[in-house]
Amino acid sequence: xxxxxxxxxxxxxxxxxxxxxxxxxxxxxxxxxxxxxxxxxxxxxxxxxxxxxxxxxxxxxxxxxxxxxxxxxxxxxxxxxxxxxxxxxxxxxxxxxxxxxxxxxxxxxxxxxxxxxxxxxxxxxxxxxxxxxxxxxxxxxxxxxxxxxxxxxxxxxxxxxxxxxxxxxxxxxxxxxxxxxxxxxxxxxxxxxxxxxxxxxxxxxxxxxxxxxxxxxxxxxxxxxxxxxxxxxxxxxxxxxxxxxxxxxxxxxxxxxxxxxxxxxxxxxxxxxxxxxxxxxxxxxxxxxxxxxxxxxxxxxxxxxxxxxxxxxxxxxxxxxxxxxxxxxxxxxxxxxxxxxx
Ligand SMILES: [Zn+2]
Numbered sequence: 637x638x639x640x641x642x643x644x645x646x647x648x649x650x651x652x653x654x655x656x657x658x659x660x661x662x663x664x665x666x667x668x669x670x671x672x673x674x675x676x677x678x679x680x681x682x683x684x685x686x687x688x689x690x691x692x693x694x695x696x697x698x699x700x701x702x703x704x705x706x707x708x709x710x711x712x713x714x715x716x717x718x719x720x721x722x723x724x725x726x727x728x729x730x731x732x733x734x735x736x737x738x739x740x741x742x743x744x745x746x747x748x749x750x751x752x753x754x755x756x757x758x759x760x761x762x763x764x765x766x767x768x769x770x771x772x773x774x775x776x777x778x779x780x781x782x783x784x785x786x787x788x789x790x791x792x793x794x795x796x797x798x799x800x801x802x803x804x805x806x807x808x809x810x811x812x813x814x815x816x817x818x819x820x821x822x823x824x825x826x827x828x829x830x831x832x833x834x835x836x837x838x839x840x841x842x843x844x845x846x847x848x849x850x851x852x853x854x855x856x857x858x859x860x861x862x863x864x865x866x867x868x869x870x871x872x873x874x875x876x877x878x879x880x881x882x883x884x885x886x887x888x889x890x891x892x893x894x895x896x897x898x899x900x901x902x903x904x905x906x907x908x909x910x911x912x913x914x915x916x917x918x919x920x921x922x923x924x925x926x927x928x929x930x931x932x933x934x935x936x937x938x939x940x941x942x943x944x945x946x947x948x949x950x951x952x953x954x955x956x957x958x959x960x961x962x963x964x965x966x967x968x969x970x971x972x973x974x975x976x977x978x
Contacts, residue, residue, distance in 0.1 A: 663706055669744050670798070675890040679797040680845065685762045687852040728824050738828075745829035750836030750865055753866065755791045757800040763849055764800055765839075766791040771797035773866045776920065785868040785920050787844040797844050816963045834861035835911070841867050844893040844902045851905050863913040865906065870920040875899065876933040877926060914946040917963075924953030931955055945968050 665702060728734045733741065753768035769790050770776035777789050784798060795801040810816075815833060819826050834854075839846045839862055847867070852857055862876035873894050881889040892898045906915065917938075925931035939961055941947060947963040958965045 637919065653839060672892045673894075676797045680758070680892075682798070683758065683760050683797065683799055684845070685853050688854065695960055712925045719826065724743045727797035728822055734824070740791065740886045742832070745818075745825075749815050750832040753838040753840050755787055755840045755842070756790065756850055757794070758798060758843055758849070759800050759844050763846060763853060765815075767841065770838055773840055773916065776840070778868055780870060783872070784842060784870045785918060787840065787868070829919055830861060831861055834858050835863055838914070841865070842869070844869060847902055848893075848905065848923050860910050861896075863911050865909075865912060865915045867916070868918040868920075871873070871934075872922070874923070874926075876930045884962070899934070900937045903941060904912065907937075907940040910943065912941070913942045915941065915948070915950045915963075916946075919949065920952045922952075925955065928956055935961065935965075 720882065733744070736744075753770070753773045754765040755768055757764045757766060767894045768787075776787050778785060778787050779789060779889075780786075781788055781794065786794065788794065788797075793801050818829065819833075839850070839941050841850075844867075871894070873890050874884065875890070875894070875896060888898070895904075906912070925934070935958070939951065942962045944962075948966070950968075952964045952968045954967060
């Protein structure tokens with residue numbers, strides 16, 4: 637009797653919720669096989685960056701330190717060849733920069749390459765990084781572009797597949813964060829300075845795939861230097877809610893990166909980053925979670941991230957307070973709470 641009563645009471649509520657979600661959800665269900673989500677997924681697959689090829693030790697860009705003693709170098713026309721590296725390396729020890737003590741050189745490297753926020757964007761078959769124009773990630777304005785949370789007003793536009801699309805149509809516009817000229821100037825400078833790029837910048841992601849691709853397109857030892865991550869993500873579909881998925885969607889229920897597998901893979905990568913100190917996450921979900929069990933399943937992969945000293949998660953929906961997690965969860969305040977405070 638109780639289950640019948642629950643069914644009678646909850647049935648209409650569930651139907652209304654699905655109807656409302658269907659009307660207002662930004663990615664409305666489309667049961668055609670050629671749904672916008674499928675087309676979007678296919679374009680993203682086509683534009684995915686290729687993982688880093690395994691590089692032979694003698695083909696690495698960085699050079700080993702300390703540099704070989706001058707007397708032990710094979711000098712040919714003012715250049716010397718280090719046997720383990722590719723190509724000749726011109727001796728730089730007498731240049732004005734290299735005559736400075738290492739501490740001063742490191743200050744210069746950090747000033748040029750570090751201490752900023754780098755917005756990572758998907759480009760056609762590669763990733764781009766755009767230096768944040770705000771003073772910090774916290775002050776960088778965040779908005780919703782119709783598909784996901786982003787900071788487009790800081791770095792420009794994306795297309796419907798969330799691939800960076802500069803407003804003036806000039807796809808050659810630099811997306812290197814202004815770091816490439818210094819890094820390309822000299823292999824010794826590259827080798828001495830590259831660590832500051834990864835260890836002192838905050839890396840900001842508005843797309844889960846961008847983080848996944850980043851992790852497999854840079855050398856693991858570089859990726860592992862990252863200390864500061866910022867992630868914003870809109871959950872447009874009922875993630876971890878099989879009943880709602882069954883009613884709203886066709887198979888595959890959710891296209892990556894909106895599916896549970898991508899979500900879990902993202903957090904597996906983050907949980908394995910050994911030097912993370914600060915992680916800030918902002919999640920948007922218009923409908924919120926129907927019940928705490930679904931929300932708990934969504935938050936479970938985040939619980940494996942235990943290394944950061946600061947781990948803040950902000951969600952746009954209401955729910956129960958969570959105190960036993962490695963992150964500090966804050967929620968958008970309801971209109972009633974806001975009115976009471978004012
Ligand atoms: Zn910014």
